[in-house]
Amino acid sequence: MNSVINVMRRELTGYFATPVAYVFLIIFLVMTGVFAFYMGNFYERGFADLDPFFRFHPWLYLFLVPAISMRLWAEERRSGTIELLFTLPLTTIEAVLGKFLAAWLFIGLALLLTLPMWITVNYLGQPDNGVILAAYLGSWLMAGGFLAIGSCMSALTRNQVVAFILSIVVCFVFLLSGLPMVMNLFNSWAPQIVLDGIASLSFLKHFADISKGVIDVRDLIYFGLVIGFWLFANVLILDMKKAD
Amino acid sequence: MIEVKSLSKSYGVFKAVDDLSFTVRAGQVLGFLGPNGAGKSTTMKMLTGFLTPTSGTALINGIDVVENSVLARKTIGYLPEGAPSYGEMTVQQFLGFVARARLIDKNSVAVSVDRAIEKLNLSDVKHQVIETLSKGFKRRVGLAQAIIHDPQILILDEPTDGLDPNQKREVRRLIRAMAKDKIIIISTHILEEVEAVCNRVMIIAEGRLLADDSPQALIMRSRYHNAVSLVVDAAEKVASILGELPQVARVELNEGELTLFPAGDGLFEAVTATISANQWQVSALRLEAGRLDEVFHTITSGGAAA
Numbered sequence: 001m002n003s004v005i006n007v008m009r010r011e012l013t014g015y016f017a018t019p020v021a022y023v024f025l026i027i028f029l030v031m032t033g034v035f036a037f038y039m040g041n042f043y044e045r046g047f048a049d050l051d052p053f054f055r056f057h058p059w060l061y062l063f064l065v066p067a068i069s070m071r072l073w074a075e076e077r078r079s080g081t082i083e084l085l086f087t088l089p090l091t092t093i094e095a096v097l098g099k100f101l102a103a104w105l106f107i108g109l110a111l112l113l114t115l116p117m118w119i120t121v122n123y124l125g126q127p128d129n130g131v132i133l134a135a136y137l138g139s140w141l142m143a144g145g146f147l148a149i150g151s152c153m154s155a156l157t158r159n160q161v162v163a164f165i166l167s168i169v170v171c172f173v174f175l176l177s178g179l180p181m182v183m184n185l186f187n188s189w190a191p192q193i194v195l196d197g198i199a200s201l202s203f204l205k206h207f208a209d210i211s212k213g214v215i216d217v218r219d220l221i222y223f224g225l226v227i228g229f230w231l232f233a234n235v236l237i238l239d240m241k242k243a244d
Numbered sequence: 245m246i247e248v249k250s251l252s253k254s255y256g257v258f259k260a261v262d263d264l265s266f267t268v269r270a271g272q273v274l275g276f277l278g279p280n281g282a283g284k285s286t287t288m289k290m291l292t293g294f295l296t297p298t299s300g301t302a303l304i305n306g307i308d309v310v311e312n313s314v315l316a317r318k319t320i321g322y323l324p325e326g327a328p329s330y331g332e333m334t335v336q337q338f339l340g341f342v343a344r345a346r347l348i349d350k351n352s353v354a355v356s357v358d359r360a361i362e363k364l365n366l367s368d369v370k371h372q373v374i375e376t377l378s379k380g381f382k383r384r385v386g387l388a389q390a391i392i393h394d395p396q397i398l399i400l401d402e403p404t405d406g407l408d409p410n411q412k413r414e415v416r417r418l419i420r421a422m423a424k425d426k427i428i429i430i431s432t433h434i435l436e437e438v439e440a441v442c443n444r445v446m447i448i449a450e451g452r453l454l455a456d457d458s459p460q461a462l463i464m465r466s467r468y469h470n471a472v473s474l475v476v477d478a479a480e481k482v483a484s485i486l487g488e489l490p491q492v493a494r495v496e497l498n499e500g501e502l503t504l505f506p507a508g509d510g511l512f513e514a515v516t517a518t519i520s521a522n523q524w525q526v527s528a529l530r531l532e533a534g535r536l537d538e539v540f541h542t543i544t545s546g547g548a549a550a
């Protein structure tokens with residue numbers, strides 16, 4: 001556990017020692033604002049809620065989370081620090097968890113910085129704060145799912161650009177799997193159980209459930225499983241291929 | 245104690261390390277010598293648990309590096325080739341991270357970091373971001389990181405590469421000072437370094453062990469061992485006279501320097517006696533101990549057998 005925290009601390013120190021953290025935070029805040037106000041008609045709708053704000057989170061994460069996760073392992077490989085890290089007395093699992101948690105906390109911080117939005121809707125009207133809280137939780141969990149995918153992809157290569165593109169592709173698949181567009185491809189021929197299976201993989205569907213304010217244990221388990229699965233794959237990839 | 249048992253590493257069909265076996269005991273400072281691509285770094289990566297051997301294993305104080313890697317790593321301090329470090333951190337932050345990762349007690353982390361900084365003369369740059377340091381300073385940060393937990397086993401891949409002459413001396417002094425009841429393995433391309441710090445040398449080429457001896461014994465394999473070199477006027481004439489001595493097996497004249505190879509004992513005495521008898525003006529005269537670079541060349545180019 002101490003090793004996990006130590007790795008996590010080091011990562012966070014790294015984020016804030018470079019412009020990465022500040023650039024990310026600013027872009028995240030500007031983009032959430034732009035999406036909510038312009039594309040989501042935050043004011044004109046006449047409802048006091050944060051739905052237009054949250055609705056675009058999956059799409060924002062699709063690009064911003066891989067931007068954070070691409071360096072997690074690719075950079076360790078490129079700079080050779082992976083050799084330093086894995087000759088320290090810590091397990092691969094501890095290192096993977098430490099790095100994942102650092103990035104996840106960091107995205108949590110970005111979310112926290114959007115709290116003025118929440119304050120604004122409370123000022124404008126009487127929103128259902130329970131629903132908003134649930135949506136925040138759902139958004140953060142979904143970010144964790146994206147991040148686990150990104151971390152795993154980053155372990156595959158020493159090139160951050162390759163890691164970025166791979167992550168976007170895999171995240172995109174997970175994001176879209178529930179949309180009508182994709183489901184139509186399968187509707188005509190696949191049996192119902194496969195359809196349900198594909199649909200239930202979708203980040204969008206589970207996020208939509210939570211952000212309606214219904215925190216269903218199944219949605220929590222879903223995101224937990226997604227994170228667990230990809231981090232496990234991440235550990236396996238590192239164990240199989242530490243050096244190039 | 246390190247026991248290496250038929251350690252091998254292949255990349256595809258290429259054997260980077262081929263069936264290495266040896267034992268290193270406390271008090272030994274072992275130098276890996278070998279041409280580029282010999283497998284020195286690969287061997288070190290396996291000893292430190294970074295690479296998994298294709299076959300064979302190594303025991304670190306009885307702990308198997310393959311079976312029980314994390315535990316085996318605890319007693320080792322390691323400077324990887326190229327001294328990688330997290331460039332965006334300051335020297336102090338980085339050493340703090342390694343100290344905690346090395347499971348140093350929370351209250352002793354600061355002390356350990358300070359001690360390592362002092363040993364490697366890093367006080368002036370301890371708040372500087374590692375990325376902005378010069379190559380030699382980065383190497384010293386790597387060394388500081390390796391010794392931070394005062395490990396019983398030190399494995400250093402080219403520890404003095406990129407250091408200025410003063411720092412080279414400092415680091416060699418540091419290695420010698422730590423050598424007592426530790427195991428130290430270094431790899432290097434600097435032959436004087438081997439003579440200066442090692443009490444055991446292994447010459448490796450193409451992944452195989454070609455020689456395992458003390459530096460003195462290796463030097464004695466040199467054909468220059470006990471040869472006499474001198475610089476004198478009218479060298480050709482002198483060469484022909486000295487060549488007649490029964491103690492001289494061979495004479496070589498090389499860039500004005502005359503080298504006499506021994507045919508038995510007493511060469512030096514015979515030469516000095518002849519010089520004074522003929523009253524030659526000799527501007528340099530020395531008894532050769534042997535030349536390690538020549539031994540290295542002979543062994544690694546497939547000449548003398550080990």
Ligand SMILES: Nc1ncnc2c1ncn2[C@@H]1O[C@H](COP(=O)(O)OP(=O)(O)OP(=O)(O)O)[C@@H](O)[C@H]1O
Nearest residue numbers: 243244255260278279280281282283284285286287
């Ligand atoms: N990932 C890899 N894939 C293929 N071959 C590799 C890999 N890593 C190392 N090798 C090869 O293994 C051999 C041994 O390399 P190693 O780095 O151990 O040499 P070395 O003795 O440390 O050389 P140097 O003195 O140049 O540092 C080299 O021929 C190298 O090309």
Ligand SMILES: [Mg+2]
Nearest residue numbers: 284285286325
């Ligand atoms: Mg090497």
